[in-house]
Amino acid sequence: MMTNLPKTAAETALIRQFAGLQQQGVFPPDTQRAGFLPSLPQRQAAIAALGAHGLPTRRLEAWHYSDLRRLLPDIAAFSDKIDGVELPPLLAEAPVLTLINGRAGEAPNSGNKVFKAISLAANSEAETQYAGFDTELEDKGAIISQINTAFARDGWHIEVAAGNKAVIELQNIQNSGQSHSRLAASVGKAAQLTLIERQAGDNQASFLSFASRLELAEEAEVTWIIVRQRGLNAAELNRFQAILGQKSRLRLYVVNLGGQLVRQEIHVDLAGEGADFQLRGINLLAGSAHTDNTMVVRHLVENTASTEIFRNVVAEQAHGVFQGMIRVAQAAQKTDARMACNSLILSDEAEFSARPELEIFADDVACGHGATVAEIDHNHLFYLMARGIPEGAARILLIKAFVGALLDELPENLAGALHKVLAAWLESHFTAA
Amino acid sequence: MLEIKNLHASIAETGLEILRGLDLTVQDGEVAAIMGPNGAGKSTLSYIIAGREDYQVTQGDIFYNGRSVLAMDAAERAALGIFLAFQYPMEIPGVATMEFLKVAMNAQRKARGEAELKVPEFIKIVREATAGLEMDMAMLKRPLNVGFSGGEKKRAEILQMALLQPKLCVLDETDSGLDIDALKIVADGVNALRAKTRSFLVITHYQRLLDYIVPDRVHVLYKGRIIKSGDKNLALQLEQNGYADIIGAAE
Numbered sequence: 001m002m003t004n005l006p007k008t009a010a011e012t013a014l015i016r017q018f019a020g021l022q023q024q025g026v027f028p029p030d031t032q033r034a035g036f037l038p039s040l041p042q043r044q045a046a047i048a049a050l051g052a053h054g055l056p057t058r059r060l061e062a063w064h065y066s067d068l069r070r071l072l073p074d075i076a077a078f079s080d081k082i083d084g085v086e087l088p089p090l091l092a093e094a095p096v097l098t099l100i101n102g103r104a105g106e107a108p109n110s111g112n113k114v115f116k117a118i119s120l121a122a123n124s125e126a127e128t129q130y131a132g133f134d135t136e137l138e139d140k141g142a143i144i145s146q147i148n149t150a151f152a153r154d155g156w157h158i159e160v161a162a163g164n165k166a167v168i169e170l171q172n173i174q175n176s177g178q179s180h181s182r183l184a185a186s187v188g189k190a191a192q193l194t195l196i197e198r199q200a201g202d203n204q205a206s207f208l209s210f211a212s213r214l215e216l217a218e219e220a221e222v223t224w225i226i227v228r229q230r231g232l233n234a235a236e237l238n239r240f241q242a243i244l245g246q247k248s249r250l251r252l253y254v255v256n257l258g259g260q261l262v263r264q265e266i267h268v269d270l271a272g273e274g275a276d277f278q279l280r281g282i283n284l285l286a287g288s289a290h291t292d293n294t295m296v297v298r299h300l301v302e303n304t305a306s307t308e309i310f311r312n313v314v315a316e317q318a319h320g321v322f323q324g325m326i327r328v329a330q331a332a333q334k335t336d337a338r339m340a341c342n343s344l345i346l347s348d349e350a351e352f353s354a355r356p357e358l359e360i361f362a363d364d365v366a367c368g369h370g371a372t373v374a375e376i377d378h379n380h381l382f383y384l385m386a387r388g389i390p391e392g393a394a395r396i397l398l399i400k401a402f403v404g405a406l407l408d409e410l411p412e413n414l415a416g417a418l419h420k421v422l423a424a425w426l427e428s429h430f431t432a433a
Numbered sequence: 434m435l436e437i438k439n440l441h442a443s444i445a446e447t448g449l450e451i452l453r454g455l456d457l458t459v460q461d462g463e464v465a466a467i468m469g470p471n472g473a474g475k476s477t478l479s480y481i482i483a484g485r486e487d488y489q490v491t492q493g494d495i496f497y498n499g500r501s502v503l504a505m506d507a508a509e510r511a512a513l514g515i516f517l518a519f520q521y522p523m524e525i526p527g528v529a530t531m532e533f534l535k536v537a538m539n540a541q542r543k544a545r546g547e548a549e550l551k552v553p554e555f556i557k558i559v560r561e562a563t564a565g566l567e568m569d570m571a572m573l574k575r576p577l578n579v580g581f582s583g584g585e586k587k588r589a590e591i592l593q594m595a596l597l598q599p600k601l602c603v604l605d606e607t608d609s610g611l612d613i614d615a616l617k618i619v620a621d622g623v624n625a626l627r628a629k630t631r632s633f634l635v636i637t638h639y640q641r642l643l644d645y646i647v648p649d650r651v652h653v654l655y656k657g658r659i660i661k662s663g664d665k666n667l668a669l670q671l672e673q674n675g676y677a678d679i680i681g682a683a684e
């Protein structure tokens with residue numbers, strides 16, 4: 001059934017803005033294009049697909065809880081202003097790659113031999129091949145790929161060669177305006193990467209799409225931490241994709257602490273035997289934030305494992321979502337997949353929607369999921385208060401304990417840095433008195 | 434001084450009345466024992482003194498040093514110096530015991546207008562107190578009460594009491610779940626805190642504890658009221674004859 005809905009202001013704006021940019025000639029011609037950036041015909045096809053599909057509505061399963069026609073009424077215009085500055089990194093020793101208003105900054109000190117980082121726009125070597133990123137033109141739900149393909153102009157390419165160990169922080173700073181960027185990362189055989197993806201910005205209106213694509217070679221180990229610290233009027237569409245090779249291991253942490261509208265998609269393919277994926281999500285949501293985490297994990301071969309745990313705290317009128325789809329292919333015997341989603345709901349108007357889905361085509365698998373929703377345990381609160389801890393501080397302590405438990409599996413320096421980020425958020429949103 | 438006058442209290446959710454006109458006075462420096470059969474309302478009394486919100490006071494009042502505490506929440510009462518050692522200490526996952534002790538001590542210091550404890554000073558105080566109770570400091574790295582044995586939980590309660598130095602200590606069946614050696618250690622911990630300015634309300638089911646913590650007064654609680662009061666000999670009398678005589682006389 002096709003219903004032709006009238007175009008929303010946001011849809012109209014995207015199409016107009018694309019035409020404007022094309023006229024200004026800002027998209028690199030094929031003779032100067034980095035392989036990770038789309039060609040002009042690919043961009044045109046993507047904007048045409050977007051125009052034909054429109055923004056997704058709740059009728060699309062994948063967008064059931066996040067009707068973009070309603071949640072994205074308008075879109076911040078592009079601006080050339082460099083609005084924003086680099087932040088101190090979460091780990092003092094981590095080199096920082098910046099994207100400010102969608103423009104990559106300087107590559108960090110080239111004395112660094114353990115990884116290679118090249119900004120996409122600065123890479124003027126023409127590459128005829130378009131590498132890696134999905135365009136997904138046919139899929140009505142693949143709006144992030146389509147928008148990102150149409151508009152992406154910059155980003156980073158990171159390579160960690162076999163056996164190396166790197167720690168990197170990428171900062172995507174968007175205070176006002178609009179940007180679309182990408183991050184391509186490949187981690188070689190038995191190499192290790194800790195990547196902190198900071199998505200940050202202030203309370204001005206802004207809109208961005210961000211697509212990352214991570215490839216893990218055999219025995220590679222990656223800890224990837226998305227920390228979102230966006231403001232009250234920020235809209236962010238983020239698509240994370242990873243392909244895991246044999247015996248590789250990915251720990252992905254998603255820490256959502258803001259943004260008016262956030263869609264974090266997570267697409268993970270367990271493509272090599274013995275691959276292991278762990279997703280840990282923390283959502284601290286307040287105000288009228290709408291934060292949607294939608295994951296699709298595909299177990300494609302034998303002996304792969306995935307676990308997903310979300311801990312959510314939702315206050316005021318905020319709405320959080322976790323849709324977790326685990327697909328187990330017929331060939332993927334001995335898959336072990338577990339999913340849990342626990343939410344603390346702090347107000348009558350706050351909401352968290354959890355939808356686990358399993359699609360299993362193999363017979364020898366262990367899969368499970370569970371979701372719980374609770375309020376703060378008033379017995380625990382009483383115990384803490386009976387020791388003289390004021391109610392506000394006691395609540396903060398209990399919330400920290402609830403979400404902080406997920407950080408225990410991280411190395412101490414990372415866990416410590418994230419505990420601080422969580423504490424700062426809690427102390428600015430709840431009074432301790 | 435604690436003064437409880439004609440206290441009537443019921444369970445907030447169901448309206449079921451548990452305390453039915455309870456009168457009790459505990460002087461500064463006094464150790465008062467509350468004894469009574471299961472279900473008499475002993476724990477309910479201790480919770481209501483500490484400010485648990487699951488109960489509703491329908492009549493009467495509780496005064497501490499001349500001020501009604503009924504409008505205060507549990508944290509405010511704790512800041513006044515009221516402390517409850519729980520019959521069933523709660524397990525709180527994710528809150529490290531050490532962190533909890535620091536937050537609690539500093540919260541009370543703040544309420545009294547004192548400066549926060551510096552970390553080395555805090556560690557030193559905790560180390561001394563745990564040694565006195567023959568506890569292992571390593572236990573304090575674990576989440577609060579999680580996986581502690583019954584006896585460890587009770588000791589952890591007394592540790593908190595020793596660290597917070599309250600003025601009115603309500604001990605709810607601190608003896609239950611303790612073997613005789615642990616009981617002596619806990620009783621020594623309590624006795625070490627006895628002072629002219631500190632009073633105790635020792636709730637127990639058995640007289641055994643009172644061999645080690647010798648009370649000044651003994652009160653018998655039954656069906657939500659104090660039905661008899663006396664000196665320490667009343668406890669011995671109960672031990673020999675049970676509650677039947679006293680209950681029979683009261684009914």
Ligand SMILES: Nc1ncnc2c1ncn2[C@@H]1O[C@H](COP(=O)(O)OP(=O)(O)O)[C@@H](O)[C@H]1O
Nearest residue numbers: 444451469470471472473474475476477478487
């Ligand atoms: N939260 C509650 N809900 C229902 N009944 C309760 C609750 N708390 C206490 N009671 C009842 O109140 C009475 C007194 O309980 P309690 O104060 O625990 O007695 P004690 O400590 O003397 O054994 C008992 O009959 C008990 O079942």
Ligand SMILES: [Mg+2]
Nearest residue numbers: 475476520606
């Ligand atoms: Mg009891």
